[in-house]
Amino acid sequence: EAQVTQNPRYLITVTGKKLTVTCSQNMNHEYMSWYRQDPGLGLRQIYYSMNVEVTDKGDVPEGYKVSRKEKRNFPLILESPSPNQTSLYFCASSIRASGSYNEQFFGPGTRLTVL
């Protein structure tokens, strides 16, 4: 089944404790992206990757890191989480960044709470 998977689905942690949220897709997509969803703000892009070893900042990159060593994986790293990073996180992927009707597929989400 074609899908985007994220782990963990739920995470409660404390301020300053490094964590990684994994994202994997099995569709051989070039483009991957991370978004965070907060009430009243919709989803905002954190980082994106056009292909392996090519990453760039989105609208809200502060406090996050990413890497793209393999085409299928795009982990999100919080080196020193803070309470303002409490949010619902989504990973998404598409064949390419642009192109007509080039759908982005979203993972199931990771709910992160930073105490």
Next chain:
Amino acid sequence: QQQVKQSPQSLIVQKGGISIINCAYENTAFDYFPWYQQFPGKGPALLIAIRPDVSEKKEGRFTISFNKSAKQFSLHIMDSQPGDSATYFCAPRDSWGKLQFGAGTQVVVTP
């Protein structure tokens, strides 16, 4: 700055009625105009999308109307069903692949 303004925030419609959600944008470089549907506990899923060279697209009970000069597009849900109860997001896309999400509209369809 808020590049995408979506309205209304929420709406309640009776079964069989019409739901209309509007989206206004500022960035003329957007090249693709999708609507996403999200159910509680799930990720957003593409519902319907339109290219900027088309003024209307219909898929079943869902229609997008696009007005390039006004920089607006809307989603119409005809014959609304209880299963349509969800949050809907407009999310125009730029050439770098970024979806610029609106704040979302919570739709409740009453039986």
